[in-house]
Amino acid sequence: MPLETLSDKIQMSLRRLTGRGRLNENDIDTAMREIRVALLEADVNYKIVKEFIADIKEQALGERVMKSLTPGDQVIKIVYEELVKLMGEEASPINLKKSGTSIILMCGLQGSGKTTHTAKLANHLRKYNNMKPLMIAADVYRPAAVNQLVQLGKQLDIDVFEMGIMAKPQVIVKKGLEYAKEHNNNLVIIDTAGRLQIDEVLMQELVDIKEIAHPDEIMLTIDAMTGQDAVNVASTFHEKLGVTGCLLTKLDSDTRGGAALSIRYLTHIPIKFTGVGEKLDQLEVFHPERMAKRILGMGDVLGLIEKATENIDETDAMKLNERLQKGIFTYDDFLDQIKMIKRMGSLKGLLGMIPGIGSQIRNMEIDEKQFTYIEVAISSMTKYERKHPDEVATSHSRKMRIAKGSGRPYQEINNLTKRFEDMKKQMIAMAGMSEEDMQKAARNGNMPIRAGKPKKGKGKNKGGFRF
Amino acid sequence: MGFLFFGKRKEKNEQSKKYNLGLKKTRTGLLGRLKQVLTGYNSVTEDLFDDLTDIFIMADVGVETTLNFIEELKSDERVKDCKTASELQPIIVDKMFDLYLKGEIVNNNLNVQKEGLSVFLFVGVNGVGKTTTIAKIAYRLKKEGKKVLLAAGDTFRAGAVDQLEEWAKRVGVDIVIKKGATDPSSVIFDAIKRAKEGKYDVLLCDTAGRLQNKAGLMAELAKMNKVIEREVPNAPHETLLVIDATTGQNGLSQAEAFMEVTNVTGVILTKLDGTSKGGIVLAIKDKYNLPIKMVGLGEKMEDLEYFDLENYINSLFDEEEDE
Numbered sequence: 068m069p070l071e072t073l074s075d076k077i078q079m080s081l082r083r084l085t086g087r088g089r090l091n092e093n094d095i096d097t098a099m100r101e102i103r104v105a106l107l108e109a110d111v112n113y114k115i116v117k118e119f120i121a122d123i124k125e126q127a128l129g130e131r132v133m134k135s136l137t138p139g140d141q142v143i144k145i146v147y148e149e150l151v152k153l154m155g156e157e158a159s160p161i162n163l164k165k166s167g168t169s170i171i172l173m174c175g176l177q178g179s180g181k182t183t184h185t186a187k188l189a190n191h192l193r194k195y196n197n198m199k200p201l202m203i204a205a206d207v208y209r210p211a212a213v214n215q216l217v218q219l220g221k222q223l224d225i226d227v228f229e230m231g232i233m234a235k236p237q238v239i240v241k242k243g244l245e246y247a248k249e250h251n252n253n254l255v256i257i258d259t260a261g262r263l264q265i266d267e268v269l270m271q272e273l274v275d276i277k278e279i280a281h282p283d284e285i286m287l288t289i290d291a292m293t294g295q296d297a298v299n300v301a302s303t304f305h306e307k308l309g310v311t312g313c314l315l316t317k318l319d320s321d322t323r324g325g326a327a328l329s330i331r332y333l334t335h336i337p338i339k340f341t342g343v344g345e346k347l348d349q350l351e352v353f354h355p356e357r358m359a360k361r362i363l364g365m366g367d368v369l370g371l372i373e374k375a376t377e378n379i380d381e382t383d384a385m386k387l388n389e390r391l392q393k394g395i396f397t398y399d400d401f402l403d404q405i406k407m408i409k410r411m412g413s414l415k416g417l418l419g420m421i422p423g424i425g426s427q428i429r430n431m432e433i434d435e436k437q438f439t440y441i442e443v444a445i446s447s448m449t450k451y452e453r454k455h456p457d458e459v460a461t462s463h464s465r466k467m468r469i470a471k472g473s474g475r476p477y478q479e480i481n482n483l484t485k486r487f488e489d490m491k492k493q494m495i496a497m498a499g500m501s502e503e504d505m506q507k508a509a510r511n512g513n514m515p516i517r518a519g520k521p522k523k524g525k526g527k528n529k530g531g532f533r534f
Numbered sequence: 535m536g537f538l539f540f541g542k543r544k545e546k547n548e549q550s551k552k553y554n555l556g557l558k559k560t561r562t563g564l565l566g567r568l569k570q571v572l573t574g575y576n577s578v579t580e581d582l583f584d585d586l587t588d589i590f591i592m593a594d595v596g597v598e599t600t601l602n603f604i605e606e607l608k609s610d611e612r613v614k615d616c617k618t619a620s621e622l623q624p625i626i627v628d629k630m631f632d633l634y635l636k637g638e639i640v641n642n643n644l645n646v647q648k649e650g651l652s653v654f655l656f657v658g659v660n661g662v663g664k665t666t667t668i669a670k671i672a673y674r675l676k677k678e679g680k681k682v683l684l685a686a687g688d689t690f691r692a693g694a695v696d697q698l699e700e701w702a703k704r705v706g707v708d709i710v711i712k713k714g715a716t717d718p719s720s721v722i723f724d725a726i727k728r729a730k731e732g733k734y735d736v737l738l739c740d741t742a743g744r745l746q747n748k749a750g751l752m753a754e755l756a757k758m759n760k761v762i763e764r765e766v767p768n769a770p771h772e773t774l775l776v777i778d779a780t781t782g783q784n785g786l787s788q789a790e791a792f793m794e795v796t797n798v799t800g801v802i803l804t805k806l807d808g809t810s811k812g813g814i815v816l817a818i819k820d821k822y823n824l825p826i827k828m829v830g831l832g833e834k835m836e837d838l839e840y841f842d843l844e845n846y847i848n849s850l851f852d853e854e855e856d857e
Contacts, residue, residue, distance in 0.1 A: 107597045110782035113588050177805060177833075178661025178778060182693075208833070210700035215693025222692070263808045290661065294594035294782025296810040317660060321747040322784040345660070345690070 090138055095127050098142055109323030109362050112298050115153075115332050123149060147359055153328055154355035159337035162284045162311060163196065163254075168247055170255045170280050174273055174308065175288035176300060177261030180316035182212060184288055184342055185258040186219035187350040188314070191340075192254055193225065194348075201252035203243035204229035205236040205276065206260040216258055223347060226250065236260070237275045244280060257282070264303035273308055285311045287336065289326065291318040297326035301334045310334075315353065316342035323362050331355075383407070396491040398445045398453040405438050440475055444483055447472035456491065460484040568626070575619035582619055583608060586626075594782050594810070596817025603633060630847050634819055642800065642827045642841055644671070645771045646680065646736060651729050653737045653762050653769040656802075657755060657792050658776035660743030663804035665694065667776055667830060668738045669701035670838035676707055680735040684709040685725030687718040687758065690742040698740055705835060708732070718742065718754065719761045726765045739770075746791030756795040773798045774827065779805045779812030789818045803841070804830035 079101075099120050106116045123145055126132075132141040163169040171188065173181045189200035202220055204227055206212035213229050220227035228243035240257055247255045257280060262269035277285065287310045289297060304310050315327050318341045327338055338353045387400055445453065447469045452459050459465050466484065470477040568589050575582045583604055590600040607613060612625050634640070646652045654671070656664045665688065672682045684702050686709060688694035695711055702709035710725035722739055729737040741758065744751035762770045773796045777785055792798050801819075803812045806829045815826050826841040 104597055104601070107591055108783050110784070113591045176780065176808070178663055180661055183691075209697070210704075211693045211696035214696045215691070218692035263805075265809060290778070290780065292659070292782060292784040293780045294785075294810070294814065295592050296594070296780050296808075297782075299809050300780070317745065319747075320659065320745040320784060321787055322782070326782065 090132070092128065095124060095132075098127070099124050102142075102146060106325060106362075109325035110292075110294050110297070110329075111325035111362070112295055112329035112333065115329055119149065119153070143363065147363055150328065150359035150362060151356045153332050154359055155331055155337055156355060158352055158354050159312065159339055161192075161339055163192075163198075164283055168244075168253050168255060169198070169284070170244075170257070170282040171284045171286055172257045172259070172273075172277060172280060172282040173286050173288060173314075174259055174304060174310075175261060176263065176290075177209075179261065179288040179290045180342055181261060181288050182206065182215050182219070182258050183345070183347075184314055184316060184340075184350070185216065185256050186223060186225070187342065187347050188286075188340065189225050189254070189256050190223050190347050191350045196254075198254040199252050200225050200254040200256060201243070201247045201250065202227045203240055203255060203257045205239045205243075205257055207232040207234070207236055207239070208260040212258075212260065219347070226252065236272055237279060240276050240279050255280075264300050264307075270307050277308060283311075285309060286314050286339070287312070288314045288316055289330065291315050291324040291326065291341070292320055292322045293326045295329075298329045298333050301330045301336060305334050305336055310336050312337055312339040314338075314340045314342065319343045319349070324358065325362055327358050328362065391495050394495055396494050398448060398456055398459075398487070401487065401490075402442065402445050402453075405442060409438055440473075440479070441483065443473045444469060444475055444480055456484065456487055460488060569623070572619045572623055578613065578616050578619055578622065582622075590813065592811075593813035594785075595813035596783060596786055596821070599633075599817040599820045603629065627847055630816075631843070634816065634843055636823075640825045640843070642825050644675075644827065645799070646675070647771060651726075651734060651737060651766055651769075652771045653726070653729075653739065653766050654772040654774060655739045655741065655759065655762060655770040655796065656774050656776060657741055657796060657798070658743060659745050659788055660691075662743065662776045662778040662781075663830060664688075664743065664776045665697050665701065665740055666833070667774075667802055667804060667828075667838065668698065668740050669705055670830065670835050671828075672701070672707045672738055673705045673835040674838060675736050676705060681733070682707040683725060683729045683732065683734040683737045685722055685737060685739040686711045687721050687725075687740045688742040689715050689718050689721060694740075694742065701835075708734075719758045722758050722761050723765065726762065730766075746788050752791065752795050755792075759796045770797070772800065772827075774800055774802050775824065776802045776804055777812070777815060777818075778810075779803055779808060780810040781812070781814055783814065785814035786817060786821060789822050789824055793822060793824070798824060800825050800827035802826075802828045802830065807831045807837070 102123065103116055103120050106119065107113060111119075123142075126145050126149075127142055132138050132145070161171075173185050173188075175181050185202055189202055192198045193200055202216055202225060204213040204216040206216075213232060217227050217229060219225075228239070228246045230239045230242065234242075236259065243257070244255060246252075257276065259273060259276065260269070262273070264270065285308050287301060287304050289301065293300070301310070301313070313327075313330055313336050315324065315338050318324055330336060331338060338355075338358070341351050341353050343349045343351055383403065387403070390396065390400065448459065452465060452469075459469070466480045467477060470480045473480070568586070571582070571585045571589060574585075586607075587600055587604050590603065591597065595603075607622075607626065607629060610625060610629070613622065616622055616625070644654070656668055658664050668684060672684060675682050684698060684707060686695045686698045688698070689712075699709055699711060710721065710728050712721045712724055715721050718741060725737055725739065728734075739758070739762070741755060742751075744755065746752065759770065759773070775789060775792050775798045777788065781788070789798070789801075801815055801824050803815050803826055806812055812829075818824050819826065829839055829841050831837045831839060
């Protein structure tokens with residue numbers, strides 16, 4: 068699987084040309100070929116690729132690129148801007164009624180993840196929109212589909228309306244809506260059976276359900292790994308039903324997800340949510356510019372910031388900052404920080420959002436236990452030691468005791484204390500920096516907190532802590 | 535064309551009819567356009583090759599495989615002698631056979647041992663149709679007189695065990711379920727024990743769908759594989775990678791990753807009754823030499839056929855039929 072990202076490829080093809088003076092049309096053509104192949108490998112529909120390339124090429128031949136000292140950057144910028152434009156520039160919110168019961172109808176091919184995402188969506192809207200959801204189990208065809216939704220409902224403590232598999236889906240939906248009224252549910256999500264868009268009988272069933280339920284949102288679930296056919300699927304569902312939104316599932320795979328671009332471009336259906344894991348809270352609002360970056364392989368800084376703000380307590384952060392400005396950073400502070408980071412999710416997921424790192428770690432093993440080892444080591448320190456890191460660093464016997472207490476090798480503890488000193492200096496330096504300084508530092512690539520280069524391989528951490 | 539085919543061919547006619555029916559949408563939908571393209575050109579030109587490239591790409595045949603294929607086609611001696619575009623057709627067909635077979639005999643029979651227990655392991659990403667495929671294979675093997683046991687190894691997804699249990703009932707085969715189990719390897723272990731004691735011919739092991747980039751889940755699969763290897767000599771006799779026909783370029787990454795942790799012996803291409811071509815399996819064969827063993831053509835338990843390359847390729851070039 069080609070792991071270089073599209074932006075790497077563009078850079079590569081144009082880097083060969085730098086130092087040769089001005090670019091000519093041939094040079095641009097070479098870059099365009101790379102872009103074409105990369106987009107096709109990302110499963111962007113071939114027709115769109117054609118139009119896209121023609122458009123990009125015209126812009127690339129303009130002054131901005133030809134005269135630039137960094138043509139690679141310029142071309143990437145053009146590609147990125149175009150991708151965002153195609154994707155729809157802003158995130159589209161879900162359609163919900165201001166008052167009364169909002170109804171969402173889920174539809175899609177078999178195996179695209181409707182049942183799981185019915186539950187995820189119900190959970191998400193309960194959490195963020197404060198709604199009282201009811202899920203209707205209208206998939207009477209796939210064996211145990213009703214059961215699956217019932218089980219998911221139990222896990223989340225969300226009501227499920229079901230009538231087994233003997234009733235017609237139309238009847239189930241009708242009864243389910245009545246049930247919602249009686250039970251004051253202000254959100255109803257209807258799970259339906261997976262179906263091929265060419266299956267006339269089953270498509271008619273969806274049309275019937277639409278007429279019965281008058282949904283506010285008709286949500287098409289599409290597997291992010293779908294190839295060229297995504298466009299056919301989406302446009303047929305759209306024709307028959309008037310799809311109002313798309314939910315892109317399995318985006319936690321290593322797919323580029325070019326199908327998203329194709330759907331948006333050819334059908335204009337906005338993509339509203341993405342499924343990013345098997346856990347029921349792993350649903351995210353779709354952001355076009357992030358998808359553009361993913362296709363390009365540029366990382367997701369915005370996603371990282373959002374995760375951070377969601378999980379980091381402002382007052383805690385302020386307190387830490389005050390301490391740092393006074394030049395204080397102890398193991399206790401470090402422990403708090405680790406806990407904060409852990410709350411934000413997997414380390415790999417976080418690192419993957421940082422531009423430039425994403426592509427490097429996509430297939431690497433990251434030992435998520437690293438943080439746990441550090442926590443264990445710090446827990447084995449006395450209160451006094453945690454407040455006085457220098458004394459730990461300089462005392463062999465203290466380190467020996469901590470190693471024994473935590474069950475980690477001595478070397479690892481030694482490493483921790485050494486690195487802690489470095490980190491302390493950097494943290495304090497950073498706290499004293501202005502925002503401008505920080506940006507400058509980040510651009511120069513010596514951001515005070517180093518993400519560390521994760522090593523490949525699953526061996527026990529022989530190299531001590533990495534942070 | 536020097537082409538041999540292995541597999542059950544008893545009901546060849548009936549089968550190929552169904553196959554063609556299933557593939558008909560394929561044919562009229564996308565790769566069927568090949569013929570249209572060829573007839574649309576008078577002579578062999580660069581534009582024609584570009585259009586051909588688009589057609590392969592459109593069917594999700596891997597980008598690399600397609601580009602190589604077209605390059606080779608261009609440089610083929612016979613192509614240079616072609617005066618009209620339609621003369622290209624037999625050459626393209628021939629080269630597609632070459633692409634798939636690479637001068638070897640491809641055996642797509644399922645490896646059921648004459649004596650003793652055969653164990654088949656089914657792997658793949660989420661939602662490709664592993665459980666349904668197992669039911670279909672169980673049905674087929676049972677019809678052939680085999681004593682079949684199913685192992686409900688998807689302990690993760692809600693309702694997965696119920697789903698396989700329901701299929702076992704419909705097909706009329708036995709199933710091993712471990713209520714409340716979270717370690718699928720233990721389910722597999724129990725199922726092997728039961729299969730040996732009950733003198734079953736074939737054990738079909740279901741597994742949870744897993745994305746190939748989730749290292750933890752892939753390790754779990756490796757463990758299941760190890761348990762099978764340890765408990766039954768020469769097992770698993772088949773490790774079948776189930777791939778959804780709608781899958782795009784990611785199919786290659788799937789094949790590579792699953793081959794790393796298990797000894798994948800073949801591909802089962804599901805949902806070929808839709809409009810998707812599943813062309814990525816041609817790239818998978820080309821790149822990783824994994825044969826396509828069977829294709830899924832519907833939701834009923836009879837809707838599974840042995841993959842027939844001749845049918846597949848020929849039907850791609852058939853005239854469009856009106857219905």
